[in-house]
Amino acid sequence: MNNVVKKVALVLFVIALPVLLFTTSVSAAANSIWLYEYGFSKYDITAVTGIEGEELSRVAHGLIDYWNNSEETFNLTVLRDGQPFTLFNEKEVSHLVDVKALFRFVYACLISSLIYALAFAGMALFLWKDRRLLSVGLMWGSGFSILLMIMLGLLAITDFQWLFWQFHILSFTNDLWLLDPRTDYLIMLFPEGFWFDAAIICSAFKVLLALILGFAGWRMLKHNPA
Numbered sequence: 724m725n726n727v728v729k730k731v732a733l734v735l736f737v738i739a740l741p742v743l744l745f746t747t748s749v750s751a752a753a754n755s756i757w758l759y760e761y762g763f764s765k766y767d768i769t770a771v772t773g774i775e776g777e778e779l780s781r782v783a784h785g786l787i788d789y790w791n792n793s794e795e796t797f798n799l800t801v802l803r804d805g806q807p808f809t810l811f812n813e814k815e816v817s818h819l820v821d822v823k824a825l826f827r828f829v830y831a832c833l834i835s836s837l838i839y840a841l842a843f844a845g846m847a848l849f850l851w852k853d854r855r856l857l858s859v860g861l862m863w864g865s866g867f868s869i870l871l872m873i874m875l876g877l878l879a880i881t882d883f884q885w886l887f888w889q890f891h892i893l894s895f896t897n898d899l900w901l902l903d904p905r906t907d908y909l910i911m912l913f914p915e916g917f918w919f920d921a922a923i924i925c926s927a928f929k930v931l932l933a934l935i936l937g938f939a940g941w942r943m944l945k946h947n948p949a
Contacts, residue, residue, distance in 0.1 A: 729851065733860050736843045739836040740864030741871055744932050746833035748925040753790055753826055758924065759783035762917040772911050773804045782810065782912065789819070790826050797823075815909040818899040825894055854947045861940025865933040872926045872933075879926075883919050 752758055763769070763779045774782075778801040789797040797819050799810045811819070847857040878886055891900045902910040 725851075729853070729856060732843055732846065733856060733863075736840065736860040737864045737867055739839045739843075740860070740933075740936070741868040742832055743836035743840055744868050744929045744936075745925075746829050746836065747932065748929040749829050750826075750833055751928065752921055752925050753829075754787050756780075756783055756787065758921060759786070762913065762920065765920070766914055766916055768912055772908060774801055778802050779912075786819075790823060796820060810908050812907065814899055815902065815907055818902070818909065821895050821897070821899060854943055858940040858943035858947060861936050862944065865937030865940065868933040869930055869937075872930050876923075876926055879919065879922055883922075884915065887915060887918060 760780060760783060763776070763783070768779060769775055772779075781801060782799060785797065785799050796816050797811075798816055800807050801810050802808070843860065844857055847853050847860070875886075904910045904914070
């Protein structure tokens with residue numbers, strides 16, 4: 724019975740690790756002021772919107788605060804061409820509420836997968852005294868994470884627009900995300916190219932974390948052979 728429990732726990736760990744790495748990378752990106760400002764600079768958002776860099780930085784900081792605070796809605800008055808301007812319309816504000824709910828779900832998955840990963844590691848090391856079990860879990864979980872990222876990466880390179888569309892259909896229960904780049908500032912600030920770049924950066928970060936954990940598992944296995 725103990726072996727069955729170990730095997731089930733190992734399988735769950737191998738599944739939980741990609742979830743943990745993915746949600747960690749997404750959470751890091753959502754809260755990275757560097758990523759926002761990188762996108763603003765690369766896609767010349769000042770020229771697109773008439774909003775200067777310092778005001779764009781306020782927008783980025785405001786959004787990051789919004790993802791993490793208890794406020795229900797978010798909007799901001801900025802200077803556009805030197806004049807005060809309310810940035811988002813009602814549709815955009817409502818969509819941001821949905822995005823915040825999605826990030827809250829990501830945070831919940833991160834915390835849940837982290838708790839399970841730590842619990843599994845603790846049981847393997849201190850309850851079962853089986854360092855090899857943990858090392859195998861790290862190697863398999865990391866390998867599974869990298870495989871998933873390779874598959875998603877190939878899909879993104881092949882047809883990112885389709886992937887982006889499917890993500891929105893699966894993530895949201897309304898069409899508030901269908902914004903007009905001619906009139907809606909949310910999509911002006913964050914064009915499709917920004918999301919492609921963000922996806923690549925998140926994937927690279929996840930693969931890096933997976934390689935580190937996989938290497939740690941390999942080292943542990945090397946010192947604890949069967």
